[in-house]
Amino acid sequence: MLHRLESLESCTYDGMDMTTRLKRKQQYYVVQNNNPVELCASSLPQFQGLIGNNLGSGQMVELKRPEDFLGTDDFQEFVNLPVAGPEFGYSEKLDLAPPEAAADYCISWTSSCQITTLNTAVMKEEREDMILEKMESTTGSGRASFNKRKAEAVADHKRNKGEGEGESEVKTKCSTEISRNSSKENSKASEVQKPDYIHVRARRGQATDSHSLAERARREKISKKMKCLQDLVPGCNKITGKAGMLDEIINYVQSLQRQVEFLSMKIAALNSSVELSVENLPMKEFPAYVANFPAAAKLPEMAGLPCFELNPLQKESVKCMLNESMHPPQTEGIASASVSISEQSLSSSSMTQLQPFSTWNMDPQGLYNMYNMGFH
Amino acid sequence: MNNPHHMNPRSLKSRFTTRFLRALTKIRAQKPISSSSPTEIFRRYRKIKVAADKSMAYSVRSRKTWSRAMLWKLRSRSHRRRPVKTKFRQSVMKNTKTTTTTGEDGVGFGVEASELRELVPGGEAMDLCNLLDETAHYIKCLTTQVQVMKKIADFYSL
Numbered sequence: 001m002l003h004r005l006e007s008l009e010s011c012t013y014d015g016m017d018m019t020t021r022l023k024r025k026q027q028y029y030v031v032q033n034n035n036p037v038e039l040c041a042s043s044l045p046q047f048q049g050l051i052g053n054n055l056g057s058g059q060m061v062e063l064k065r066p067e068d069f070l071g072t073d074d075f076q077e078f079v080n081l082p083v084a085g086p087e088f089g090y091s092e093k094l095d096l097a098p099p100e101a102a103a104d105y106c107i108s109w110t111s112s113c114q115i116t117t118l119n120t121a122v123m124k125e126e127r128e129d130m131i132l133e134k135m136e137s138t139t140g141s142g143r144a145s146f147n148k149r150k151a152e153a154v155a156d157h158k159r160n161k162g163e164g165e166g167e168s169e170v171k172t173k174c175s176t177e178i179s180r181n182s183s184k185e186n187s188k189a190s191e192v193q194k195p196d197y198i199h200v201r202a203r204r205g206q207a208t209d210s211h212s213l214a215e216r217a218r219r220e221k222i223s224k225k226m227k228c229l230q231d232l233v234p235g236c237n238k239i240t241g242k243a244g245m246l247d248e249i250i251n252y253v254q255s256l257q258r259q260v261e262f263l264s265m266k267i268a269a270l271n272s273s274v275e276l277s278v279e280n281l282p283m284k285e286f287p288a289y290v291a292n293f294p295a296a297a298k299l300p301e302m303a304g305l306p307c308f309e310l311n312p313l314q315k316e317s318v319k320c321m322l323n324e325s326m327h328p329p330q331t332e333g334i335a336s337a338s339v340s341i342s343e344q345s346l347s348s349s350s351m352t353q354l355q356p357f358s359t360w361n362m363d364p365q366g367l368y369n370m371y372n373m374g375f376h
Numbered sequence: 377m378n379n380p381h382h383m384n385p386r387s388l389k390s391r392f393t394t395r396f397l398r399a400l401t402k403i404r405a406q407k408p409i410s411s412s413s414p415t416e417i418f419r420r421y422r423k424i425k426v427a428a429d430k431s432m433a434y435s436v437r438s439r440k441t442w443s444r445a446m447l448w449k450l451r452s453r454s455h456r457r458r459p460v461k462t463k464f465r466q467s468v469m470k471n472t473k474t475t476t477t478t479g480e481d482g483v484g485f486g487v488e489a490s491e492l493r494e495l496v497p498g499g500e501a502m503d504l505c506n507l508l509d510e511t512a513h514y515i516k517c518l519t520t521q522v523q524v525m526k527k528i529a530d531f532y533s534l
Contacts, residue, residue: 218505225508232515246488249511253495256518263525264428268421270532271404 388435388517393524395431400528403427426450432521442510445498 206212226245230236233252239245383390403423430450436443492507493499496514499507 221505222508225505225512229508229512229515232512243488246492249515250488250491250495253492253511253515253518256515256522257495259522260428260518260525261425263522263529264424265417265421266529267400267525267532268417268424270529271400271420271424 389520389524391435392432392517392520395434396428396524397528399427399431400424426453428521428525432517436513436517440510440513441502441506442497442499442514449497 206216223242226242229249230245233249236245236248239248403420429446433443433446433450438444438447489504489507492511493502496507496511499510502510
């Protein structure tokens with residue numbers, strides 16, 4: 001048994017040398033479905049030789065088994081396995097993650113040309129595992145899979161002996177079965193057999209039909225976005241799991257909305273309590289602010305407001321203006337403009353006048369600085 | 377003189393701040409400040425809240441689904457009895473990438489996703505993927521809003 005293993009190992013190495021030749025052959029393989037095994041076999045003359053030479057007596061004993069299954073479906077299945085090989089030529093990305101299906105052994109032979117040498121070691125191990133498995137398993141499937149490999153060797157042998165015609169019929173008949181079997185077999189193997197146009201690397205143990213792939217892509221997008229949200233919401237680093245994260249996000253959004261409500265209520269209450277409000281408009285916004293008012297055109301000199309410092313007399317006059325504007329304004333445009341502007345100027349001045357603001361003593365520029373600094 | 381902490385005039389914060397302050401002054405200009413009855417305060421609170429939402433939505437314009445939905449809501453509130461509502465809603469819905477909002481996108485997303493949809497304006501018409509995007513932007517805008525309003529409230533209370 002060990003001897004055989006070693007022999008097979010050496011076979012694989014030789015098989016690696018055939019990579020380019022196999023690739024070309026596999027293209028032909030697709031076109032002609034007549035004798036797939038022939039193509040496969042013909043492309044590996046050395047391989048055959050090795051099989052013939054290295055498979056010792058121990059091998060011969062097991063070669064007899066496939067003959068027993070000649071008439072059965074198992075053998076047909078086995079014979080058709082090589083058919084699956086050329087299909088690999090279609091999929092650009094052959095992810096040969098260690099497959100466990102029985103057919104993978106043959107698949108590995110034909111696909112070895114496409115995979116890089118990195119995978120070859122994996123394939124080798126798989127083959128060894130498979131052989132060990134099959135040697136020990138007594139189940140029908142195991143036997144069939146084991147026999148599949150052996151039958152291929154047998155087929156090669158037989159072709160060498162010139163008996164390929166009868167087999168080719170069997171092979172073509174069973175070509176339909178292999179597709180069925182492949183679908184029945186693990187989804188892990190199916191990733192190798194079905195051509196994938198999206199070229200997503202399917203991981204081990206995951207289905208590879210287009211629906212599941214699309215779902216998986218979507219799920220990954222969502223998990224990415226959840227990570228971004230995790231950065232936004234404070235205190236989410238410890239929480240794992242989408243449900244908990246979503247709960248946290250919902251709580252945070254609710255708390256933020258409540259905070260906005262509370263603050264607007266606070267501003268409303270403070271608004272009513274303080275007679276003269278403090279406007280913290282940025283100074284450079286004043287011209288734009290003034291321009292928005294319909295009466296701005298009538299008060300071009302007001303644009304110069306931000307730059308001046310109110311002396312007490314001016315403050316008094318502005319205050320009077322404000323008081324007057326409290327009454328129903330006669331001329332709406334001017335009054336509204338004057339009210340707003342006077343409010344602003346008054347706000348800067350009120351800082352110095354009203355008791356709570358007496359400590360500030362700030363000019364408009366200082367107010368602006370305060371406003372800016374408050375945000376940093 | 378150039379302030380070293382000059383705020384970026386194009387940033388969301390500055391845009392919201394200017395709009396909100398303008399709205400505040402308008403609100404104060406509308407009514408006499410002297411009244412401080414609870415109903416007045418409540419009315420003022422409503423106005424201020426609406427002004428805050430409006431200024432935030434206008435700062436974001438139509439770039440985000442939630443801002444569009446919020447603007448539509450505000451407009452429909454002001455034009456309450458107009459039959460234009462349905463047309464507005466359709467146009468808003470068309471702008472949003474409406475997909476069937478099935479809860480099957482991920483495992484166990486259904487309940488929380490529906491809750492989130494209620495919170496975020498315009499969330500009903502979004503699939504989970506876009507909903508998460510909108511939520512992120514909405515959270516960012518809400519935090520800005522809260523910051524600015526806090527500063528204003530602090531200035532008022534001082």
